[in-house]
Amino acid sequence: MRKYSSTEIELINIQVGCILRLARLRKGLSQLELGHQIDSNPTLIGRIERAEGKTSWEKIYMLCKQLDVNLCDILKIKGVDSLLSIVEEAMRFEDKLTQDKTNFYNSLKRRIQDLFKLLSKEQK
Template sequence: MRKSRETEVYIINIQIGCILRLARLSQKLSQHTLAGKLEYNSTMIGRIERFESISGWDKILTLSEYLNINYCELFVLKNRATLLTIVDNSFKLEEKLTQEKIDYYSFLKKTINNKFDLLEKERLQGK
């Protein structure tokens, strides 16, 4: 796989988590409540949202259906500004904003920017 493809897949993994988190927060659902409604483990939902692991497509499909998200759109790479806006909107919707969450959102934005910088560099190099 070309290096730029690996970076795109990584960014899409981040994107899926961000979109699912925004939808969940917009519907005022906790990870625990959503997990209970779908008979999933809240830890698994957290891992998807934090892009710590790539979950099975079936779980992402079920989450997207429940949260009224177009499943196919999750896999279309958004641009940097759109993805950062999704993160900012999620941050604004957080009800219990702990220092840990503030640090996480800061880390997430830095990671997105770093990965997009890397992707641009790889594309310029033709990888």
């Protein structure tokens, strides 16, 4: 059985959050609205989207169903360019792109690039 590195797990968490955020923004939903739809709260939605902490697979599954996202697709690590493209598209969908949100997205892009560099070193 293949053992996944902490870098791969972190990338998957980030990817899940990015894909779900983009799907929510595409549907024009706030975190509050989406939280109500899955009988949860906006804090949980935000934590998932920011890849903070651990989340139950039940909640991830519920979000995927609500947002029409294929659960299997979000668990396979995409390439760096693909994931950065998802982040860029999410930025374009933001209604109120404040400086704080811009900083978050820029930091997220750097984090993704750094993790892919680290993953590349680990796989050598």
